[in-house]
Amino acid sequence: MQRFFAKVMTLVLVAFVLPVQAANTIKNIRMWPSPDNTRVVFDMAGAPEYSYFSLNQSHPYRLVIDFPSTELNVNLEQLESKSLLLSKIRTSTPKLPGSTRIVLELDKQVDPVIQVLPPQQMHGHRLVVDLPGASLKRDAAALSADDLQERKVTIAIDAGHGGEDPGSIGPSGTYEKDVVLKVARALAKMINDDPGMQAYLIRSDDYYINLNERPRKAERIKADLLVSVHADGFTSPQPRGASIWVLSNRRASTEMGRLLENKERLSDVLGGVPAVENEDNFLNETLISMSMDHAMASGYEAANDVLRELKQITRMHKSKPQHASLAVLTSTAMPSMLVETGFITNPTEEQLLRSNQHQQKLARAIYQGVRSYFMRRPPDGTMFANNRASRHVVRSGESLSILAQRYNTSIAAIKARNNLNSSVIQIGQVLEIPSPE
Ligand SMILES: [Zn+2]
Incomplete structure (x- = not known):
């Protein structure tokens, strides 16, 4: 009994003397x-x-x-x-x-x-x-949703990862999130310098955005294409090279099912056409299916254009666009692609990815690829579409004055547009016809 008492006393004393220990x-x-x-x-x-x-x-x-x-x-x-x-x-x-x-x-x-x-x-x-709440000072270089113009082809650029999520990490400590933001910004600058195009940065600084939210942001600004920029990572240092990923058929079907359940998003995806309330969802399904087929086919085609440019400036890991089920590639409203710019876990490519010169080359290649895709398939109502509509192949008996009259423009305007020094034109010659004056 006495011993017990002594023990209690000691405990009380210890608790009194020692500072409170934080857990x-x-x-x-x-x-x-x-x-x-x-x-x-x-x-x-x-x-x-x-x-x-x-x-x-x-x-x-x-x-x-x-x-x-x-x-x-x-x-x-x-x-x-x-x-x-x-x-x-x-x-x-x-x-x-x-x-x-x-x-x-x-x-x-x-x-x-x-x-x-x-x-x-x-x-x-x-x-x-x-x-x-808005927390970041506006970046003068990045366009906000309000700056976007309808007549320009709009590219949503998604720099992967960010904030808490560094992405893959290179052997000398380079973070994927930092490299891809630089490539994304360089790409945005090239696109914004193109009079027919504009870029919207889904991530413009070092913060994280939910993966599912990224394609939604692109849909909200009615982007014509979503390009997500990443750098690959692997558990061993050997793999290297770039690759491009597009929406897989299976993921597309799952997304279609989800969309049909969500009337609000459905209406967004159908371009503001309200979703039809009916029993079997048949019309919605048809509309979405058409829109999805288009998104997938055009995504693959645009990816091929970018791949062609990329392989001129960097080694490729995959020589064809690859299909994947990735959250960022789930939009059925527009084509999307994910560009893996190279393996940051490969020491040689890590150094390349860190260099400003290589970042510029990657951005230039993506820009060129995207541009040639939209020159060939311009969205309705854009400058690219108008330019394309007024290309003319010269036929027998035609002269600049006949063409100027037909297209409601002037000889001088056609000559200026095509850098012509004389008024002589050849059969089969392709001329760009400027918009009516
Ligand atoms: Zn990544």
Whole structure:
């Protein structure tokens, strides 16, 4: 009995003398602002416990997160927020000793979405806080949805991965997400410099977008083509070379089934034509099936055009477009392709992929391929379609003045358009006819 008493006393003393031992640690805090939200990631030593509340009476609005029995091992002074939404992360006095209270100071009232993520690949335990709201300064080089013009062929460019998801990682530590963003930006610049085309970047900075959301973003801006840019990875360093992937038949059928269940998306995909409410869904199915066949056939054809250009500047892993079931290739509203620019896990290709010169070459090849596809198959109502409609093959007895009259333009305009020094034209000569003046 006495011994028991002594034991209890010792325990009480120990508890009194030792500082409260925290069960968990916040090891790092990372922020990923994007055009639609700011993601804040708390890297934890163990599975996080938390509770939170908002203070929205006055500016700055605050989101307060309590981590019970957790210590903070991050210097908040050194955290710099680039988010327009989240101005500051600081601590405040916790209710219980040994706990941590984190305060996020916000420019707007938001409904946060908070989730606990288990360890995965390169990451440990995480608490992920998504704060919805525009968070990224507008990039002057990237077009926003409002800038897009109807007469231009619109290419949606999706730089793979981003933010929390680095994609494949090269032997000297190059992240796929960084390389593909550079290629995507170079490609967007080339496209925007083309008077007949415009580019829309689905990801324009270092943040993550849900895979299923990427093709939806392209559909919403009514893109004529979606190009997703990636770099391959493998468990051994040998494989190398580029490849192009397109929607597989099987995935297409699954998508078609899903679409028929979703009237709202169905109407988007059918180009604003409201989905027909009927019993057997037959008409919808027919419309979608036509639209899907078109998306698949044209995706394959465009992929072939890009492949032809790519193989002139880099080694190919696959000499033909490959079919795959990938979330980013599920649009039935437009053709889409995924370009694997090379294997970042191959040391030689990693170095190539890092070089600005090679990034430019890859972008140029994709641009040329896409352009030749749309020159051949211009979407209705675009400049490419108008240009194509007014090509003329000279026949016997025709002269510049006859053509100028027929096309309601002038001899000078035809000569200028075709760089002609004289007014003599040959039978069989192909002339571009400018739009009526
Ligand atoms: Zn990838």
